[in-house]
Amino acid sequence: MSAVEGTNYFFRKAARIMDVGTPIETLLATPLREVKVQVSIEMDSGEIRTFLGYRIQHDNSRGPMKGGLRYHPMLDQDECSSLASLMTWKTAVVNVPYGGAKGGIACDPSQLSLKELERLTRKYVDQVQDVIGPTRDIPAPDVNTNPQVMAWIMDQYSRYHGHSPAVVTGKPLELYGSKGREAATGRGLLYVCREILRDLGLPVKGTRFALQGFGNVGSHTAQLLWEDGGIVVAVADVLGGVRNPQGLDIPSLFEHVKRTGTVTGFAGGSPCSNDDVLTADCEVLIPAALGHVLTRENAPAVRARLIIEGANGPTQPEADEIFEKRGIFVVPDVLASAGGVTVSYFEWVQNLQHLSWEEERVNAELEKTMKEAYERVAQVARSRKVSMRTAAYILAIGRVGKATVLRGI
Ligand SMILES: NC(=O)C1=CN([C@@H]2O[C@H](COP(=O)(O)OP(=O)(O)OC[C@H]3O[C@@H](n4cnc5c(N)ncnc54)[C@H](OP(=O)(O)O)[C@@H]3O)[C@@H](O)[C@H]2O)C=CC1
Numbered sequence: 001m002s003a004v005e006g007t008n009y010f011f012r013k014a015a016r017i018m019d020v021g022t023p024i025e026t027l028l029a030t031p032l033r034e035v036k037v038q039v040s041i042e043m044d045s046g047e048i049r050t051f052l053g054y055r056i057q058h059d060n061s062r063g064p065m066k067g068g069l070r071y072h073p074m075l076d077q078d079e080c081s082s083l084a085s086l087m088t089w090k091t092a093v094v095n096v097p098y099g100g101a102k103g104g105i106a107c108d109p110s111q112l113s114l115k116e117l118e119r120l121t122r123k124y125v126d127q128v129q130d131v132i133g134p135t136r137d138i139p140a141p142d143v144n145t146n147p148q149v150m151a152w153i154m155d156q157y158s159r160y161h162g163h164s165p166a167v168v169t170g171k172p173l174e175l176y177g178s179k180g181r182e183a184a185t186g187r188g189l190l191y192v193c194r195e196i197l198r199d200l201g202l203p204v205k206g207t208r209f210a211l212q213g214f215g216n217v218g219s220h221t222a223q224l225l226w227e228d229g230g231i232v233v234a235v236a237d238v239l240g241g242v243r244n245p246q247g248l249d250i251p252s253l254f255e256h257v258k259r260t261g262t263v264t265g266f267a268g269g270s271p272c273s274n275d276d277v278l279t280a281d282c283e284v285l286i287p288a289a290l291g292h293v294l295t296r297e298n299a300p301a302v303r304a305r306l307i308i309e310g311a312n313g314p315t316q317p318e319a320d321e322i323f324e325k326r327g328i329f330v331v332p333d334v335l336a337s338a339g340g341v342t343v344s345y346f347e348w349v350q351n352l353q354h355l356s357w358e359e360e361r362v363n364a365e366l367e368k369t370m371k372e373a374y375e376r377v378a379q380v381a382r383s384r385k386v387s388m389r390t391a392a393y394i395l396a397i398g399r400v401g402k403a404t405v406l407r408g409i
C-alpha cells in the first residue's frame, strides 16, 4: 500500500461512516495541486547536481495551505501527498484556519555543506515562489529542516515579493519567529498525553514512555515528560537506541547528544536497536521519527497500552486494525502532533499584526487549543463508538466538507 493509500484508508473509513457520498469523498481525497520541480545547484566542488523538489497542496477550503518541508533521501511525491492530506485533517482537528500542504527536497542533508544547503533551499524557493505565500501556502519545519532553513526561505521569497515574514513559520526568534514554536509539537503532545492518561486513570508521573526519534519532536517531548515525572525507558535516533528500565536521565542524555550528535553510546543506559524501542516494555509508545514504522509484522509485539503519534503517519492501516483488536489506544497524528502547526498559526498571526507574544501566552493558547481538540475528538469517539483516529477524521471531514460546500464547488 502506498503512503497516500494508507492515509486515504483512514480518511475513507471515516467518510463512509459519515456517508458523505462518492463525489465529495473523491473531491476531498484529491489534492488541489501537485508541484514537482527541478532543484539544480552548483556543489562546493563545482559539480552541478540536480535534486527533485515537491510541494503538494491538498486543500484550501478553510484557509491558506500549511505544512512542513522535509529534506530526506526517501522523499517522493507519494509521501508528500500523504503528508499534505494529513495536514488538511490536522489543521481541521485543531480548528486553525488553514488547509493542508507538504513538500521538501529529496536529498541527504548530512552530505551537504551549509552553503550547499542554503543554495538548495534558495533554488527551491525560486521554483515554488509563485505558488506559496502568506495567503496561499505557508511552509514550516519538518524532518531535517530547522529555523535557519526557514530564514533562507523568508529571505528568498522576500526578494521576489517584498518583506514577507508571514510566508513561512518556525523562523528564528531574531527573524519574526514565535517564542514557543521550537518545543510546540512536543508541548502539544504533552497536553494531549496528560488528558488521555487522566481519562485512563494514569498520572504522567511514574508512567513509562518509549520514544522513537530524538529530533525536534522526540527530544522536546522527552524533556517535557521527564519534567512532568514521566519515566523515559527507551529512545532512539537513526543510528540506534538506548534503554534503561529505571528511566533515562534526560538532561544527561541531552548533554551526550550535544557532544556526540546521537543518543547511541549514552552511558546512562544499554544499547538497543531503533526498532527495539517500538516493542519496549512501557505504558506509552511515542513514535516521533518517520512514517510507516508500525506494521502488521511488529504490531503484535508492541507492549504499550497507549500509542501517541508524534510522527506523521507512523501506523500502517493493518497495524492500526491490530491495535484496535488488542485494545491498544492510539492517539492519532492529526491530533497528537498538532501542537507545531498550532503555534505556527500563532506565529503567522503575530507576523501579520507585526507584534510578538510572550511565551506564557503562546503556551497557554496552545494548551487551550489542544485540550479543546482532544475533548471534541474524545466526544465523537464516545458517541460514535469509534477509535480516536476515526473520530478525529470524522471531526475534520465535517469541518472541511462544510467549508467546501459553503464556498461552492
Ligand atoms: N517539526 C514539527 O513541528 C513536526 C514534526 N512532525 C513529525 O514528527 C516526526 C519527526 O519530525 P522532527 O522531529 O521535526 O524531525 P527531526 O529531523 O528534527 O528529527 C527526526 C528524528 O528522527 C530520527 N530518525 C530518523 N530515522 C529514524 C529511524 N529509522 N529510527 C529511529 N529514529 C530515526 C532522527 O535521527 P537522527 O537525528 O540521528 O537523524 C531524528 O532524531 C516526523 O514524522 C514529522 O513529520 C509532526 C508535527 C510537527
Ligand SMILES: O=C(O)CCC(=O)C(=O)O
Residues within 6 Å of the ligand: 066, 067, 068, 069, 090, 138, 139, 140, 141, 142, 169, 170, 312, 337, 338, 340, 341, 342, 344
Ligand atoms: O508548523 C507547521 O506549519 C506544519 C508542521 C507540520 O509539518 C506538521 O504538523 O506535520
